[in-house]
Amino acid sequence: MIKRCPQHGFFRGERCECGSTGQLLLDETKTEQLGRLVAGGLRHFPGDLGLEMDSRGWVDLAKLGEVVKSRHRWASKELVIALVESDPKQRYEIHNDKVRARYGHSVDVELDHAENELPKLYYGASEEEADRILEIGLKSASQRYVHLSTTPQKAWHVATFRTGNPKIIQVDAANAQKEGVKMMTVNEDIVISEMIPSRFLEILATKDILKN
Structure with a gap:
């Protein structure tokens, strides 16, 4: 209400x-x-x-x-x-x-939020999705931008709505941005991004996800 x-x-x-x-x-x-x-x-x-x-x-x-x-x-x-x-x-x-x-578009827009300043970002996926993402890169199938989380814990929480045991992909945002990948801060939880090549992605170990 x-x-x-x-x-x-x-x-x-x-x-x-x-x-x-x-x-x-x-x-x-x-x-x-x-x-x-x-x-x-x-x-x-x-x-x-x-x-x-x-x-x-x-x-x-x-x-x-x-x-x-x-x-x-x-x-x-x-x-x-x-x-x-x-x-x-x-x-x-x-x-x-x-x-x-501020985010979530399926229509074609060019948003102009502030540039992301975090060196690492995170994305949660099922095991099958994670394997494919590591092969072809990370892009959204239905939205204009990929939605990334600012911490592994937030990525885990979001992903649990889609899969029971998510894999968390860590994004090397700093180097991706240096090579021209556009990433923008939406709020303290979400960063949106253009397609991210696989060379900037890796699976995060479970012990690192569970850290505070």
Whole structure:
């Protein structure tokens, strides 16, 4: 659910960090409905919703507000803003009356986030997937960019949603970037990347994954 605290603004859950129960804006069902529609418009099919997206992934916030209102009578531009600002995964951003997804695109965009500064990054995969990745390199089958984790533990956590016993691939990000592979920081958990050649990849030992 999404609520609004009079002091701290929009938040998810029962209480704001200050303890306020806040004003209910969207229940869980409506939050999910709005989230799916916004994700579709900003990541996957903007044209189908009548949205014009520029090369950096930005669309007009007011127009998106009109689109969600046309699909759900209870929706509005304000609720889109509430969804964005309260999102714990920081999936979206608003700037100068424009809104975009920070990552997760299947449409062709050229994002302009800050360059990654971490020397090592991580990707979780099944054993079969890992073997193939080490042969042909790491690229996304369905999204514009590969999504990498900033720690092996985070990569492990993400991968467990897809496979029971993931292998963690360590990416030599520093040298890959020196050779022209574009990598950008989305947030403290995620870095997105162009295709990464196999020479920059290796399987991380289990003992290293389990370190703090």
